[in-house]
Amino acid sequence: xQQGEEDPQALSIQEGENATMNCSYKTSINNLQxxxxxxxxxxxxxILIRSNEREKHSGRLxxxxxxxxxxxxxxxxxxxxxxxxxxFCATDVEGTYKYIFGTGTRLxxxx
Amino acid sequence: GAGVSQSPxxxxxxxxxxxxxxxxxxxxxxALYWYxxxxxxxxxxxxYFQGNSAPDKSGLPSDxxxxxxxxxxxxxxxxxxxxxxxxxxxxxxxxxxxxxxYEQYFGPGTRLTVT
Numbered sequence: 001x002q003q004g005e006e007d008p009q010a011l012s013i014q015e016g017e018n019a020t021m022n023c024s025y026k027t028s029i030n031n032l033q034x035x036x037x038x039x040x041x042x043x044x045x046x047i048l049i050r051s052n053e054r055e056k057h058s059g060r061l062x063x064x065x066x067x068x069x070x071x072x073x074x075x076x077x078x079x080x081x082x083x084x085x086x087x088f089c090a091t092d093v094e095g096t097y098k099y100i101f102g103t104g105t106r107l108x109x110x111x
Numbered sequence: 112g113a114g115v116s117q118s119p120x121x122x123x124x125x126x127x128x129x130x131x132x133x134x135x136x137x138x139x140x141x142a143l144y145w146y147x148x149x150x151x152x153x154x155x156x157x158x159y160f161q162g163n164s165a166p167d168k169s170g171l172p173s174d175x176x177x178x179x180x181x182x183x184x185x186x187x188x189x190x191x192x193x194x195x196x197x198x199x200x201x202x203x204x205x206x207x208x209x210x211x212x213y214e215q216y217f218g219p220g221t222r223l224t225v226t
Contacts, residue, residue: 031213033214035215043154043217045214048213090154090215097161097206097208097213098167098170099215100156101146101155101156103152
């Protein structure tokens with residue numbers, strides 16, 4: 001079964017607005033990653049946050065992690081039409097290199 | 112440098128036939144993953160290989176699915192006696208997890224259609 005569950009399932013915003021998507025997971029992790037997928041094709045790694053970190057930034061991306069609530073959020077600031085994609089979180093299964101991907105959030109940024 | 116490549120990009124097969132999907136990982140990457148993605152859905156973990164360790168096959172949906180990785184490089188995912196529910200995009204990824212780098216690099220996928 002899927003470990004990660006993202007919400008919302010779909011999000012539509014205007015260009016320039018911020019987009020926030022959330023990920024919940026079920027078991028202990030070593031790290032959590034966010035990926036982007038354009039047009040149903042290959043996935044691209046965006047950012048990784050380790051279990052001992054609470055917040056991380058990369059350009060317009062901000063990721064938070066709350067291990068007590070088993071949840072993470074991805075914030076995209078000043079969104080652009082090119083950010084239109086599906087976003088997935090992935091969590092490792094502690095003690096292994098196996099990763100479980102969430103169900104994804106479909107983001108649409110309107111120009 | 113070259114990324115992860117997969118072949119074929121598209122495969123249409125008749126129900127009951129066997130198919131082989133190929134993945135060429137990034138050279139030097141010790142870990143290789145196979146996932147399945149149905150239309151509009153998330154990624155379903157199938158199997159991963161890490162170095163010389165026994166593969167984690169816990170995600171394979173049935174014994175019709177098998178995978179091997181030869182020489183620690185190229186991998187083949189085989190589906191025997193294909194069923195219509197096997198139709199999906201099969202994604203391969205490689206990584207340097209064994210060396211503390213956890214980012215996965217994905218190939219473009221193989222779209223499998225079982226008629």
